[in-house]
Amino acid sequence: MALIVQKYGGTSVGSVERIKNVARRVIKWADAGHQVVVVVSAMSGETNRLIALAREIQPEPDPRELDVVAATGEQVTIGLLAMALKSLGRDARSYTGFQVGVHTDSAFTKARIESIDEQRMRADLELGRVVVVAGFQGMDAQGNITTLGRGGSDTSGVALAAALGADECQIYTDVDGVYTTDPRVVPEASKLPSITFEEMLEMASLGSKVLQIRSVEFAGKYRVRLRVLSSLTPWDLPLEDEMRSGTLITFEEDQNMERAVVSGIAFARDEAKITVVGVPDRPGIAYQILSAVGQANIEVDMIVQNQSVDGFTDFSFTVGRSEYARALGILKNEVQGHIGAREVLGDPKACKVSIVGVGMRSHAGIASTMFRTLSEEGINIQMISTSEIKVSVLIDEKYLELAVRALHRAFDLDDPAAG
């Protein structure tokens, strides 16, 4: 008997029929003798709808109250799934994040889980019940409702698995695993039977939304065995076939496996670039520019400072597009005059494309293949950043699809059977 945490995303619980299918699939696992805790998202589109409602009242909603509203989507699906399980004859209990003691900090709309009380779930499991928990939500030390950031149910699932010491956390979604890139953008993308934890962490942090970045961090910290698989296969697929169908996130590289040098391509659409032009090149300039942005709680990603010419340099960095206007305003109003820069320019239509693979450690020339491929497509690279297992470039947003497809082909990732 194993203890399994299964997480079902928005599409997987997007209709009454799909919720009934989830119930059938869960019962299949429970009937095989396993204890099952199920974490669910809100029905697809529901969280967007709730946030839009809040924005109709307040264009910049009060974060505490926004969480009160946004957290309700998951309360609907836990109740419906518990009913579906009971109507199929399986005892089940639904719980909100607060009821099972998902304790977080007070960073509304992006709270971090600090601890989870697992006794209540364990008691139900001992009684043979399926436990159904609302993803995406928790409560802070003052008892306020918090949410974990968009896509946060993945993190709820992994955190519950860690707290319970589960044998495995299974993330059921609308694709049957982790692909070489988003299959919605490249139909020739191929499914990876396994991916190393390090690669998954890079893919998620560079924009692949198949797993929320924090869920991968949690899995790494607590060594949770994590698998991504599809909820859209027939629910009565034999268990062994179901396990084989997904992608396992592994902690060790499989030495026997023939690995591609580049395992995957990630992209982030909503980037924006800001350039401070004609900055006097003296110590403390980077600090003065970036600390003003940091103090406004704006996250900076890529940073480039040019060679100085006649004592002046240009300094560029990227921020998320939703923060662009605020960041530009701060630089123009508070920084430019202060540091004596000539002007501040902005480009809100950038995107970041990254190649990821542990194989890069032992292969030279990967970055140059990337740059050659982009130049052959006439795509200008605006910024570059690298680490041991990734190379990222910032390009004009209009070339995103073209760049991802060309790189996918150039690194031999196209699935010959697809497309």
Ligand code: ADP
């Ligand atoms: P859920 O609602 O189940 O949490 P998400 O929409 O958050 O599902 O994540 C699944 C989606 O992630 C897929 O439909 C796919 O378009 C996208 N995706 C992006 N990159 C990848 C990738 N490398 N492999 C698989 N899916 C990816």
Ligand code: ASP
């Ligand atoms: N319902 C939340 C969202 O749409 C959490 C999740 O689905 O993971 O972001």
Ligand code: MG
């Ligand atoms: Mg998701």
